[in-house]
Amino acid sequence: RKGPEVHSVTPVMLAQGAIFTYTGLQSLPVPGEISNGASSKSGAKGHEGVPCGRCFRQRGNLAVHMRIHTGEKPFSCPDCGRLFAYPSMLVRHRRIHSGDRPYVCGPCGLQFSQRAHLVQHQLLHTGDKPYSCPDCGRCFRQTGALAIHRHRHGGEKPYVCTECGRHFTHPSLLAIHQRTHTRKKPHICSDCGRGFAYPSLLTNHQRVHSGERPYPCAHCSARFAQQNNLLQHQLIHTGEKPYECPDCGRCFRQSGSLAIHRRTHTGEKPYSCPECGHQFTLSCVLNSHRRIHSVERPFPCSQCGKTFKQKSHYVWRWHV
The missing domain is CATH 3.30.160.60 (Classic Zinc Finger)
Known part of the structure; x- marks a missing residue:
């Protein structure tokens, strides 16, 4: 039987006949006495983690738990x-x-x-969607998608990047974005000098130079340099679209396609023209726009040789 509730580092009398106090990173037993002959099989938890009040039967479990509070990463x-x-x-x-x-x-x-x-x-x-929105009843396959969706009800973007000030609806989206500011790339390609965060990414990249494609598709003759590309390709054969928009429910085969689609909901236009400041949703649209400011006319007419800045219907119907 456990004694009265205590706080901070006050000793606690336990049925096992020991007193445990929290001292920094450890919980140390101090000899004590059982007042009424209580059995050691009473089931009381003999180690108390004071910062949050959780109790543990074994000192090792407490030590592991304390890493949550101390931030220790051994x-x-x-x-x-x-x-x-x-x-x-x-x-x-x-x-x-x-x-x-x-x-x-x-x-x-x-x-x-x-x-x-x-x-x-x-x-x-x-086909299960076990996570339901309590505000509108819409269901999702992933807790992360539900969390992102719920922020849409309040229009909240509470997670702010300290480097550039961009706001995000979910901490996971902020974490992904912050890698663009912080990630070191110590693994350098000897062919082109490009840097990578991990050796495995460098290995995958070097296949661009070698032409190696070690991952064949079992359904067709296609081969791929990276397993991720093979997995994406196989979705064509299975018909699966695993990436679901939390705003409208539309599904996509690739996470990148979903990210681009979501800009239709958020209004985000991350690509800015350095000449006039006009902003665009897609990088290809920005590239097309920038020809307005340049003399470049990369699209010639096959019949008369006249050149144009845009590959548009106007080019192909000039002589019609």
Whole structure:
């Protein structure tokens, strides 16, 4: 039986006959006495993590839990030096470098580096959308998609990039964006000098120079330099569109296509003309616009040789 509630570092009398106090990174036992002969099998948890009040039966579990509060990350990746709080997180991370994808989908054969990603993918086959919006009742396959959607009800973008001031609806979107400011790229391609954050990314890139395509499609004769490209290609054969817009429900085969589509909802125009400041949703539209400011006329008429700035219907119907 546990004694009265306590706070901070006040000692706690426990049924096991020991008192435990929180001292920085450890919880140390101090001999105590059982007042009424309580059994050691009472089930009380004998280690208390004071910052949040959670209790643990074993000191080791408390030590692991305390990393949440201290920020300690004792496990280092030997490939890139990134630090992790738990060995399981390091194991998952190292699959980025090795390319290991041990979790295989039975119905379609797609492979994943994390079990959670496989579980999310399998919802495509079952059709389940287990996460429901309490505001409008709309359902989603992923908790992240639901979280992004819920911000749309309030129009909130509470997550701000400290480097450039851009606002985001969800912390995961901010985290992805911040990599553009912070990521180091120490692995350099000897052919072109381009830098990469991880050795595996450099290996994938070097196939551009070598022409190697080690990933064949089982359904057709296509071959690919990267496994991700093969996985994207296989969606053509399976008909799957795993990337769902949290705003309108439209689905896409590629995450990049979804990102471009979402600009129709957000109004985001990230590409700005340096000459006049006009902003555009797509980089290709910006490139087309910039010819207005230049003398470039890259589209010649095949009949008379007259050149044009835009590849438009006007070019092809000039002689009609």
